[in-house]
């Protein structure tokens with residue numbers, strides 16, 4: 001990519017008063033007492049001309065507390081960005097603002113620790129704000145909201161972070177996490193789980209860094225505009241502002257990480273057995289719905305096999321603390337949860353020393369994609385130099401809402417609130433004011 005000819009810009013630099021740098025921490029919601037945190041912004045969009053098939057982002061003016069920050073790319077040194085109607089650029093440290101009123105692709109690159117937008121040197125931290133309909137395309141993917149760019153600590157790349165109103169964000173999540181042709185009640189349950197999860201994770205991990213979540217299954221999958229359609233939009237709209245809260249350690253109700261996974265394999269798992277101590281303990285519940293709903297090949301999996309040498313190598317590489325074992329020679333199941341789900345794996349080194357890892361960490365270290373080893377609800381055996389996984393069931397960690405199960409329950413006539421009550425029995429629904437206005 002060269003400097004694109006598209007830099008037909010209207011360029012206006014002026015001195016800006018010091019800008020308040022990125023301060024949209026959704027965690028604020030959590031620190032507020034009570035759940036009637038009102039931040040309603042009714043942004044009427046009457047008479048907006050429609051561009052292409054994308055609806056304008058209607059809640060663009062909602063308060064920062066109801067936005068989320070999603071890491072789009074962690075370490076690229078150049079990007080191509082385009083918008084349907086231009087954008088403004090500001091240096092977060094102040095000093096520079098610019099108006100790109102033409103459409104077309106603009107080249108962004110890193111040079112000498114500074115971000116260049118088109119020909120113009122802006123600074124080490126930059127925000128691009130698209131004009132109405134308030135979305136941008138980055139590396140050929142469309143996203144609503146704003147684009148924040150931060151030079152990495154190592155000065156060798158640019159983090160691209162999407163600041164997006166919560167409800168607009170969910171449009172890009174629900175359609176990526178579930179099939180949009182699924183039952184409306186299942187889609188709505190998914191929307192509430194994803195909304196709650198976003199705020200809980202942002203609050204817990206977002207401090208001290210520029211983003212709350214990734215856009216991958218490490219958190220929840222976010223595909224931006226590509227995932228949106230009218231059914232997804234309706235599910236988000238019908239549940240706008242709805243969240244789950246549950247008693248935390250001190251008994252006070254908090255927004256908690258509403259974990260969910262594709263299919264629990266017959267029984268959801270206690271969250272502490274999978275992820276360790278957490279502020280809200282999610283119980284496991286028996287779920288016959290996913291087996292009935294998922295295709296056989298999506299429910300049952302295996303067999304799979306790994307050589308013991310590979311198992312040892314992968315674990316040692318991932319966990320420096322295992323170095324004292326020198327090489328792992330034997331593995332065994334140490335702890336199990338419901339239906340014998342493997343929750344802890346014991347490791348023995350050639351020197352006889354022992355250690356252990358969580359079942360889910362063991363699985364994802366061996367298979368970071370999670371597609372070959374689909375769950376820890378599986379038989380594990382070691383013979384000579386081979387580790388075998390047989391009779392696997394389910395897909396994912398199995399904690400919280402079971403997506404295929406939710407679809408089964410919805411098909412059976414349950415409402416989205418009933419689906420959520422089934423998988424998060426200790427939680428209750430509350431509504432906050434966000435800004436999804438049609």
Ligand SMILES: [Zn+2]
Pocket residue numbers: 263264265266267268287288289290291402404405
């Ligand atoms: Zn299930």
